[in-house]
Amino acid sequence: MFRRAFFATVLAGMLLAYVDARPVDAIPAFARQYDMQCNACHTRPPRLNRFGEQFHMMGFQIPSASRPDGLVGSLKDDGTLKTVIDGLALRVSGGLFEYSESPRETEVKFEPPDEVELFVSRAITPNFSFFVEFEYEPNATEFDRDRGYFNRGHKFGLGKEAFFMANLGGVLGALGAPTMEMGGQAMVGRHGGFTMHGPMLMAGKIDPNTNFSYATNRQLILDTELEFEKEEGENKSKVHRLPIVPYAFASKFFGVFKDRREHEPQLVTDQVMYNTTGAPGADFHAMFNDVILGEVGFLRENEGFNTYGMVRYDILDRKELTFNVSALFNWGFGVVRAPDSADHERAGGQRLDRLRYGVAANARWKGLDVYGALIWDRMYGLPSELRGEFDRTAMGLTVQADYLVHENVLVSSRFDQLWAGGLKDEKLDGTVLTAQIRYYPWQNIAFFVRDSVNLRKFHEDNPLRSWRNQLFVGIDWDF
Numbered sequence: 001m002f003r004r005a006f007f008a009t010v011l012a013g014m015l016l017a018y019v020d021a022r023p024v025d026a027i028p029a030f031a032r033q034y035d036m037q038c039n040a041c042h043t044r045p046p047r048l049n050r051f052g053e054q055f056h057m058m059g060f061q062i063p064s065a066s067r068p069d070g071l072v073g074s075l076k077d078d079g080t081l082k083t084v085i086d087g088l089a090l091r092v093s094g095g096l097f098e099y100s101e102s103p104r105e106t107e108v109k110f111e112p113p114d115e116v117e118l119f120v121s122r123a124i125t126p127n128f129s130f131f132v133e134f135e136y137e138p139n140a141t142e143f144d145r146d147r148g149y150f151n152r153g154h155k156f157g158l159g160k161e162a163f164f165m166a167n168l169g170g171v172l173g174a175l176g177a178p179t180m181e182m183g184g185q186a187m188v189g190r191h192g193g194f195t196m197h198g199p200m201l202m203a204g205k206i207d208p209n210t211n212f213s214y215a216t217n218r219q220l221i222l223d224t225e226l227e228f229e230k231e232e233g234e235n236k237s238k239v240h241r242l243p244i245v246p247y248a249f250a251s252k253f254f255g256v257f258k259d260r261r262e263h264e265p266q267l268v269t270d271q272v273m274y275n276t277t278g279a280p281g282a283d284f285h286a287m288f289n290d291v292i293l294g295e296v297g298f299l300r301e302n303e304g305f306n307t308y309g310m311v312r313y314d315i316l317d318r319k320e321l322t323f324n325v326s327a328l329f330n331w332g333f334g335v336v337r338a339p340d341s342a343d344h345e346r347a348g349g350q351r352l353d354r355l356r357y358g359v360a361a362n363a364r365w366k367g368l369d370v371y372g373a374l375i376w377d378r379m380y381g382l383p384s385e386l387r388g389e390f391d392r393t394a395m396g397l398t399v400q401a402d403y404l405v406h407e408n409v410l411v412s413s414r415f416d417q418l419w420a421g422g423l424k425d426e427k428l429d430g431t432v433l434t435a436q437i438r439y440y441p442w443q444n445i446a447f448f449v450r451d452s453v454n455l456r457k458f459h460e461d462n463p464l465r466s467w468r469n470q471l472f473v474g475i476d477w478d479f
């Protein structure tokens with residue numbers, strides 16, 4: 001109750017302050033801080049363009065426009081209220097209406113938007129910034145750890161990401177590397193010669209694949225909800241339908257678990273490892289000569305942890321045409337549990353290591369934005385009793401194209417292919433095609449209609465394929 005009241009108060013306060021302080025061009029944090037239009041950084045939020053990505057890589061800084069005196073300077077010039085408001089942004093997204101079809105039943109339901117996110121972000125100094133997301137979900141699906149099954153309820157708390165970013169370029173300078181300064185930001189290298197932005201440390205609850213050619217968090221086609229049912233009289237819930245997500249980044253394995261104590265399943269469609277939407281960790285990235293980006297880091301996951309390395313190369317960067325590719329190598333130490341070989345509904349004693357590697361690419365030309373990723377996964381350390389009944393390899397492919405037809409209209413299409421791994425008597429591959437049209441009456445509000453089709457044979461008992469068609473009408477609103 002307190003949380004709800006707190007949230008409502010914050011919301012009302014922001015709205016009031018907003019209406020008071022600003023006319024029509026209602027604009028989230030970075031646009032306000034730098035006095036820029038959304039499309040300087042976004043094709044359409046939350047997708048970023050090349051400039052927006054560089055802005056992110058440099059720790060939410062535009063060196064040529066940054067204030068050397070940082071937060072102190074803006075408090076002095078703009079006052080506290082404006083400084084605080086300029087650091088906030090709000091996003092409301094989710095369904096309004098849903099129609100789903102399967103041979104067993106055809107469902108139609110009205111739904112309120114299912115996610116409200118509040119972002120607080122700001123550069124404190126030219127070399128230090130933070131980004132924190134709070135999330136309110138009126139109807140969140142969560143695994144109830146005490147009772148051991150999925151449940152729905154209100155959820156308010158820290159969102160997917162909450163981290164700080166610090167530029168360590170100055171540290172290398174102190175160790176003797178040649179450095180330059182731009183708007184107070186330290187950069188390694190020489191004018192006209194070799195340059196390096198960073199290394200940038202990003203630590204907290206992070207989404208490391210923010211630098212990848214296909215970033216998990218910047219979805220224009222939102223993930224759908226998990227469908228499940230509590231089983232009568234039993235401490236169990238049965239998953240009927242898995243969400244539609246970009247399959248390349250999904251867990252991909254049937255029958256594995258997150259942990260031993262609660263026996264929480266690691267769902268086939270959970271976005272895991274380097275491609276998580278947010279997990280505790282520390283990430284270092286640096287950009288060389290503005291075209292090569294290197295990244296390494298650690299990430300906690302379930303009872304284990306990940307290490308990863310990623311290289312990205314921005315091959316083309318002409319005015320209207322950009323093209324980049326990324327390669328990933330990721331090793332997870334004990335990040336999932338195999339099922340118990342005697343009872344597949346329970347987690348076994350064995351923690352598995354997991355290898356993930358893959359490539360991603362992104363090409364943009366005028367209003368067209370095409371991106372995709374192909375990711376392989378492989379499990380290690382499987383107990384010998386499971387050898388014959390568990391497939392240790394899996395693969396996923398996701399390709400998306402967005403096209404801004406017109407200032408107000410964005411069409412998108414995504415293809416997802418999953419070659420599943422895991423328990424052989426449960427696993428099935430999946431193929432989904434999604435199409436969406438978004439209409440923007442204003443820059444910061446979109447209404448969308450999207451439809452997903454299961455291109456494989458319907459399977460009533462398999463949650464990946466227990467549907468034929470799903471249609472959604474929804475809203476995505478930033479202010």
Ligand code: HEC
Pocket residue numbers: 026027028029030031034036037038039040041042045046048052053055056089090091117119210215217218443444478
């Ligand atoms: C100076 C660059 C810049 C400008 C201008 C800008 N943004 Fe952003 N925006 C970003 C970056 C960087 C992120 C973080 C993205 C990420 O981590 O994927 C972001 C994140 C967001 C998010 C959160 C996405 C999510 O759910 O994680 C929304 C919503 C958003 N911007 C909307 C807008 C809107 C609307 C405007 C204009 C009114 C705008 N932004 C202007 C750079 C910018």
